[in-house]
Amino acid sequence: MIADRRATLPMHARRVLAYLSLQKLARPDCDRGQLAERLWPDSSAERSRASLRTALWRIRCADPEVVAVDCERVSIADDVAVDVHRFRTIAEQILAARTPDDFPVAPAGLPSVTDLLPGWDEDWLLLVREQLRMLRLHALEHGAAVLTAHGRHPQAIDLILQVVDEEPLRESAQAVLINTHLELGNVADARRQFDDYVALLWSQLRLRPSPQLVAVLDTTR
Structure with missing residues (x-):
């Protein structure tokens, strides 16, 4: 739910959100390269990073405040209720x-x-x-x-x-x-x-x- 509305995301974006939400139990954010490798282990580094970029783009289209992203790190936003x-x-x-x-x-x-x-x-x-x-x-x-x-x-x-x-x-x-x-x-x-x-x-x-x-x-x- 985003602002009391149901957001529909493709599976690759849901996997990123789920991983970030659960991993925040142990650490505040993730290295982008490691995240891409973990979620797309059977793809090349270039392809897995591209998949991650696409997933993050889809998430931010739904709501730009859900994830915090920079060139190296990505995390679920602190005010997202999990x-x-x-x-x-x-x-x-x-x-x-x-x-x-x-x-x-x-x-x-x-x-x-x-x-x-x-x-x-x-x-x-x-x-x-x-x-x-x-x-x-x-x-x-x-x-x-x-x-x-x-x-x-x-x-x-x-x-x-x-x-x-x-x-x-x-x-x-x-x-x-x-x-x-x-x-x-x-x-x-x-x-x-x-x-x-x-x-x-x-x-x-x-x-x-x-x-x-x-x-x-x-x-x-």
């Missing part, structure tokens, strides 16, 4: 929270990033998807641990179950869930969760749980 940037800000605020009142939004509302640019299989996009997915899992885990520490056990269980459902072999998430059951006094539920995890871990990876996780349950014997 959903992924807001997602990262919220996730980082959840990770920094020490009480539920510190949450910028309910952690359960942190969206999944598996549908980020669906149908695209760019190598650079696969890496960003995985980075954001891991950030979300860490934020949900931390949010559940904070809720547990402040006695909000049902909300904590609902939250951590999202992580366990997505990554059942993730021991840190299993530990939060087991600890929450124990905080509620539900030793049987904690033991059942632990036993199910041990069985799954062995069947899938032929691994045993860490001594730290085993020690959590040992206190209940």
Whole structure:
């Protein structure tokens, strides 16, 4: 959307916008030559730079303020709103929270990033998807641990179950869930969760749980 109107751009221009938007999570701008090479790796340097020039021209025709361009560097403009940037800000605020009142939004509302640019299989996009997915899992885990520490056990269980459902072999998430059951006094539920995890871990990876996780349950014997 540009000034509340939908802008239609060709695919090569959309790829440039997507790359610049996502790469701004790590760095403010990109070298033009590197950007051209990254987005058109099968073309010659001259041809890839020409493709980049055309894409930038199409973007600037739609709105000259969307990208900042000079002879060496190109970047998405600072005042362009990018959903992924807001997602990262919220996730980082959840990770920094020490009480539920510190949450910028309910952690359960942190969206999944598996549908980020669906149908695209760019190598650079696969890496960003995985980075954001891991950030979300860490934020949900931390949010559940904070809720547990402040006695909000049902909300904590609902939250951590999202992580366990997505990554059942993730021991840190299993530990939060087991600890929450124990905080509620539900030793049987904690033991059942632990036993199910041990069985799954062995069947899938032929691994045993860490001594730290085993020690959590040992206190209940």
